Amino acid sequence: MALLLGFLLLLELGWDTSALGPLSSTKGSDVLEFELPARNYETKDSYKAGPIGVLFKMVHVFLRVVQPNAFPEDILRKVLQKKFDFSTEYEKIIYYEIGIIICVVLGLLFVFLMPLVGFCFGLCRCCNKCGGEMHQRQKKNGTFLRKYFTVSLLVICIFISVGIIYGFVANHHLRTQIEKTRELADSNFKDLRTLLNGTPEQINYVLSQYATTKKKAFSDLDNIKSLLGGGIHEQLRPKVMPVLDDIKAMAEAIKETREALLNVNNTLKELKKSTAQLNTSLSDVKRNVEQSLSDPMCSVPPVATTCNSIQMSLSQLDDNTNLGQLPSLDQQIDNINHVLQTDLSSLVQQGYKSFNDIPEMVQNQTTDIISDIKSTLNSLGSDIENIGEQIPIQDKLSNFMGYINDTETYVHQNLPTLEEYDSFRWLGGLVVCSLLTLMVVFYYLGLMCGMCGYDRRATPTRRGCVSNTGGIFLMVGVGVSFLFCWILMAIVVLTFVIGGNMEKLVCEPYKNRKLFQILDTPYLLNENWKYYLSGMVFNNPDINLTFEQVYSDCKENKGIYTTLKLENSYNISGHLSFQEHAENIDNDFKNLNVSIDNVVLLDEAGRRNLMDFSSSGVDTIDYNVYLAEMGKAPTKVNLLSFANDLEAKADHLPQGSLKQSLKSNAQTIRTIHRGQVIPLEQSMSTIYQSIKELQHKSNGLGVKVVNILSSLDSAQDFLKTRISSVIVEESKKYGNTIAGYFERYLQWVKISITEQIAACKPVATALDSAVDVFLCSYIIDPLNLFWFGIGKATIFLLPAIIFAVKLAKYYRRMDSEDVYDDMENGNIGFHRHHSTQTV
Numbered sequence: 101m102a103l104l105l106g107f108l109l110l111l112e113l114g115w116d117t118s119a120l121g122p123l124s125s126t127k128g129s130d131v132l133e134f135e136l137p138a139r140n141y142e143t144k145d146s147y148k149a150g151p152i153g154v155l156f157k158m159v160h161v162f163l164r165v166v167q168p169n170a171f172p173e174d175i176l177r178k179v180l181q182k183k184f185d186f187s188t189e190y191e192k193i194i195y196y197e198i199g200i201i202i203c204v205v206l207g208l209l210f211v212f213l214m215p216l217v218g219f220c221f222g223l224c225r226c227c228n229k230c231g232g233e234m235h236q237r238q239k240k241n242g243t244f245l246r247k248y249f250t251v252s253l254l255v256i257c258i259f260i261s262v263g264i265i266y267g268f269v270a271n272h273h274l275r276t277q278i279e280k281t282r283e284l285a286d287s288n289f290k291d292l293r294t295l296l297n298g299t300p301e302q303i304n305y306v307l308s309q310y311a312t313t314k315k316k317a318f319s320d321l322d323n324i325k326s327l328l329g330g331g332i333h334e335q336l337r338p339k340v341m342p343v344l345d346d347i348k349a350m351a352e353a354i355k356e357t358r359e360a361l362l363n364v365n366n367t368l369k370e371l372k373k374s375t376a377q378l379n380t381s382l383s384d385v386k387r388n389v390e391q392s393l394s395d396p397m398c399s400v401p402p403v404a405t406t407c408n409s410i411q412m413s414l415s416q417l418d419d420n421t422n423l424g425q426l427p428s429l430d431q432q433i434d435n436i437n438h439v440l441q442t443d444l445s446s447l448v449q450q451g452y453k454s455f456n457d458i459p460e461m462v463q464n465q466t467t468d469i470i471s472d473i474k475s476t477l478n479s480l481g482s483d484i485e486n487i488g489e490q491i492p493i494q495d496k497l498s499n500f501m502g503y504i505n506d507t508e509t510y511v512h513q514n515l516p517t518l519e520e521y522d523s524f525r526w527l528g529g530l531v532v533c534s535l536l537t538l539m540v541v542f543y544y545l546g547l548m549c550g551m552c553g554y555d556r557r558a559t560p561t562r563r564g565c566v567s568n569t570g571g572i573f574l575m576v577g578v579g580v581s582f583l584f585c586w587i588l589m590a591i592v593v594l595t596f597v598i599g600g601n602m603e604k605l606v607c608e609p610y611k612n613r614k615l616f617q618i619l620d621t622p623y624l625l626n627e628n629w630k631y632y633l634s635g636m637v638f639n640n641p642d643i644n645l646t647f648e649q650v651y652s653d654c655k656e657n658k659g660i661y662t663t664l665k666l667e668n669s670y671n672i673s674g675h676l677s678f679q680e681h682a683e684n685i686d687n688d689f690k691n692l693n694v695s696i697d698n699v700v701l702l703d704e705a706g707r708r709n710l711m712d713f714s715s716s717g718v719d720t721i722d723y724n725v726y727l728a729e730m731g732k733a734p735t736k737v738n739l740l741s742f743a744n745d746l747e748a749k750a751d752h753l754p755q756g757s758l759k760q761s762l763k764s765n766a767q768t769i770r771t772i773h774r775g776q777v778i779p780l781e782q783s784m785s786t787i788y789q790s791i792k793e794l795q796h797k798s799n800g801l802g803v804k805v806v807n808i809l810s811s812l813d814s815a816q817d818f819l820k821t822r823i824s825s826v827i828v829e830e831s832k833k834y835g836n837t838i839a840g841y842f843e844r845y846l847q848w849v850k851i852s853i854t855e856q857i858a859a860c861k862p863v864a865t866a867l868d869s870a871v872d873v874f875l876c877s878y879i880i881d882p883l884n885l886f887w888f889g890i891g892k893a894t895i896f897l898l899p900a901i902i903f904a905v906k907l908a909k910y911y912r913r914m915d916s917e918d919v920y921d922d923m924e925n926g927n928i929g930f931h932r933h934h935s936t937q938t939v
Contacts, residue, residue, distance in 0.1 A: 132316055132841055134309055134848040136856045139298055142287040143865050145655075147873045149881065152273055155266065156881045159888045163600055166199040171609045177621055200600055207593035210894075211586045218582030249907040254547055256900045259892070260540045264533055266889025271529035274882035278522045281874060282515055288869050289508045291862040296501055299858045306852045310481055313845040317477055317838050321470050324834070328466070329459025331830040336458070336819065340701065343815045344451050346808050347702060350710065351444035353797060357718055358436040360794045364726075365429040367787045371780065372426075378734060378776045379419040385768050386417050389746075392761035397754070406749050410762070413745070416737040417769075426726060432718050439712045447706040454699045473838065480842060529886060532591060535584050536893050542577030543900060546570045550911035571911030574904040581897045588894045595887035599880055607876035616648035634665075643668050654864035661854040699819050702812055710805050723795040730788040734780045739773035 149156055175192055178184035194201065320327055389410065398407035553566025609615045619625070625632040629641035637645060645665050653663040660666070743766040750762035 132313060132844055134845065134852075136302060136852050137305065139294060139859070141291040141294060141862055141865070143284070143291050143862070143869060145861065145865050145868070147868075147877050149877060152269065152885075155269070155885050159881070159884045160603070162888065163603055163884070166203060167197075167600065167604050168199070169196050171604075171614050172196045173614065173618055176618055177624060180618075180624055181627075197601075200597065204593055204597060207589050207596070207891075210589045211593065214582065214586040214589070221582070246907070246910040249903050249910070250547060250551065253543060253900060253903040253907055256896050256903065257540050257543050257547070260536065260543075260896045260900065261893075263889040263891070263893030263896070264536045264540065267529065267533040267536070267886055267893070270882040270885035270889060271526060271533060274529075274879065274886070275522060275526045277878035277882065278519060281518070281878065282512075284869055284874065285508070285511050285515070288862070288866040289504060289511075292504055292866060293501070295858065295860070295862045296504070302852070302857045306849050306857065309848075310845060313841050314477060314481055317841045318474060320838060320841075321473060324466055324470060325459045325463035327837070328830055328834040329462035331834060332462060332826055333456070333458045335826045335830060336455070336823070339818050340455055340815050343808070343811045344448060344455070344701060346811065347451070347706070347710070348445065348448045350805070350808060351448055354436065354439055354444065357794065357797055358433065360790060360797070361429050361433045361436060361718070364787060364790050364794060365433060367783060367790070368426060368429070368726075371783055371787065374776065374780050374783070375419055375421055375734065378772070378780060381772045381776060382417050382419065382735070385765055385772065386414050388768075389414055389417075389762070389765050392758060392765065395756075395758040395761075397756060397758050403753055403758075406752055410746065410749055413742070417739075417742060418736050420734060420736045421732050429721070432721065435712075436718065439709060442705055442709040442712075444706055444709045447702055447709070450703075451701040451706075455701065458699065477842070532588060532890060535580075536588065536890065539577055539580050539584070539897065539900075540893075542573050542580060543904060546572075546574030546577060546904065546908070546911070549573060550907065553911075567911045571908040574908040574911065578901050578904050578908075581901050585894055585897045588890060592887045592891040592894060595883055596891065599884040599887060602880045603876070603884060607872070607880055610871050610876070613648050613651070616646070616651055620646040620648055634668075637664055637666075638668055640668070651864055651867070654860040657859045657861035659853065659855045660858040660860055663860055699823075701816055701819075707809060707812075710809060718794075721794075723791055726791050727788060727795075730784045730791065732784075734777050734784070739769050739777055743767070743769040743773070 172192070175184065175189075175196070178189075393407050393411055397403050547570070549566050550570030553568075553570060606615075609618075620631070620633075622630040626635060626641070629635035631641050631643060631645055633647055633650065634643035634645035635641035643665065650663050746769070747763055747766040750759050750766065753759040753762070
């Protein structure tokens with residue numbers, strides 16, 4: 101039923117989804133991400149038996165040993181084709197089943213012989229034969245035999261106990277799993293409903309995503325200013341912007357040069373005044389010192405020597421610079437002022453604006469084309485909506501949903517009957533295991549009583565009650581074993597034949613998919629069809645569509661379209677083709693006529709302004725002359741040192757007007773140094789740095805201007821000659837972006853329909869649940885473990901009977917025994933001693 105349900109579902113969904121359809125794989129540069137909402141299913145796609153699985157594997161190994169032959173594919177094919185002649189080909193079945201047949205024959209021999217042997221054994225015992233005589237002959241190895249029989253029976257009972265445990269476990273496990281059948285069936289039916297109900301929702305979801313794609317495309321079309329215009333702008337930017345930036349920097353350099361020239365020129369004038377004042381002050385000091393040296397004391401030795409020394413040093417007290425001869429910078433400043441009459445910065449800003457207006461120009465010139473493209477995309481939306489309306493899936497699915505409901509009703513109606521029959525089976529299995537338990541309990545009780553009550557000093561006729569009870573338990577166990585073991589073996593043979601063949605002919609080939617391979621045999625199910633499944637789906641039996649491939653694809657959760665190869669009946673690509681719309685969009689963008697030839701980076705006035713600046717003479721100034729003068733000290737001698745030296749010499753003179761006059765002049769020199777020399781030095785240092793900066797800025801001014809004008813000509817020429825190719829390139833890229841959204845969407849639609857929508861994993865899971873889980877794991881595996889355990893215990897009853905009969909002689913109280921006497925001549929003999937007790 102599950103197998104039929106699964107493949108009917110595949111066929112039904114195959115016919116339903118045959119109203120869909122392709123795409124191209126081109127992606128836009130800005131990829132939209134689509135994702136089909138995932139479906140969650142309750143039923144697990146794999147089953148694990150848990151710890152008991154080890155026992156199941158042990159039984160599988162035993163079956164492979166008993167039945168090592170390969171799966172009889174040829175026999176099964178002939179049976180399905182009704183070409184198998186049992187009268188002539190029975191040998192093939194016997195060959196395949198030889199292992200099972202041998203086991204069955206041995207089991208049947210056991211079934212028929214054990215009652216007969218038990219009957220004969222009972223008659224023999226009644227005739228005081230076969231150990232029935234209550235007399236035990238004394239043997240020298242009697243103690244060893246008793247221990248040997250005891251240990252052997254104990255080991256055999258342990259083996260029997262293990263088999264009984266297997267039987268109990270298998271019986272309980274089978275009942276537990278049958279109780280889970282309802283939950284398993286409900287989860288599978290729920291998953292199938294989820295699959296059927298979710299398929300229309302998935303299709304609607306996929307088609308509804310066109311609105312998202314359209315919204316994105318329209319947004320980009322409305323934003324053509326930044327996308328297409330911005331793209332063109334960015335392509336031109338590396339060639340244009342550096343030139344405008346250089347011109348802007350040159351405009352700033354002109355202003356900075358004027359400021360620097362003014363600063364240097366004004367400072368230079370101030371320095372000339374300061375040096376003139378310094379020269380006047382030094383001349384006054386020099387004249388005062390000379391007047392002081394005209395004192396009569398300078399003619400008296402040794403004062404005369406000091407005065408002469410002072411007189412000779414006065415030549416150092418003079419100005420050290422020649423600033424007055426430095427040329428003025430008024431002419432260069434006038435030239436720069438003339439250059440600044442033209443606002444180069446404003447002209448550069450106009451160039452920036454003209455270049456940055458390109459996106460706006462693109463937007464203004466593409467209004468009509470954008471409207472046409474939107475109309476094309478709207479027509480594509482109508483086509484996709486029509487595809488959604490043409491899918492006749494809901495009616496088909498509603499019909500199949502009714503079939504699933506009927507199947508579920510049938511399952512739920514028969515599950516109580518199954519559970520009721522299983523309770524009878526469980527009770528029967530419990531009775532079987534209990535019978536075996538009763539037998540082994542008798543043996544355990546016999547061993548326990550016999551070993552605990554045995555007295556080595558007691559003679560066979562005087563054994564204790566406990567020991568005698570142990571022997572009786574052993575014989576009771578033997579009797580019960582003879583009564584029921586053949587019934588148990590009959591049950592084992594029956595369950596072995598059923599369970600073993602089901603495992604080898606159904607479960608094992610289902611797992612390795614040989615069953616599907618047999619169903620895929622050409623002309624097997626229909627002698628006129630090569631591939632039965634494709635004949636059912638497409639009415640074309642020549643399409644290579646197989647049960648194994650369909651099952652494998654469903655296990656991998658592929659969509660119905662791919663699984664059933666529905667492209668052979670309905671081509672999705674033909675109904676989802678974007679080629680025509682893409683060509684229309686491409687033609688619209690090819691007709692795009694964007695004119696931006698009027699972009700002027702710098703007009704003629706700006707060019708003349710740059711040339712005037714290069715010829716302003718700023719770069720021809722002899723800056724080294726200025727730097728040389730500014731690098732000199734203001735005076736020929738350090739005035740502080742000169743004043744200190746003068747004061748030191750004055751200190752060697754005697755007291756008087758000469759000494760006081762010289763010291764007064766030394767103090768004046770110090771005042772001149774502080775008030776005039778130090779500020780002059782600071783100003784000269786400052787102007788020195790300004791002249792260095794001005795020299796650096798004006799260095800190679802003509803070459804810089806020529807390079808800027810050359811780059812400007814190159815950029816302007818690039819705009820005139822290459823702008824059309826840039827527009828074409830960016831328009832193509834922009835058109836590919838818009839078309840790429842829809843191609844990407846249609847690609848996703850195709851992938852969703854072919855691989856994701858109506859993913860049939862629940863069908864494969866339902867099939868696995870019915871065959872692999874319910875039939876094989878829930879029923880066959882426990883059934884095989886049951887006969888394996890019971891059969892093992894039943895077989896070990898044979899040696900248990902033998903050793904129990906042998907051992908009972910050593911535990912039971914005998915009617916007579918052998919008595920040994922010592923004769924006078926040393927000979928040993930015996931005679932029979934009769935006990936007064938009988939058992």
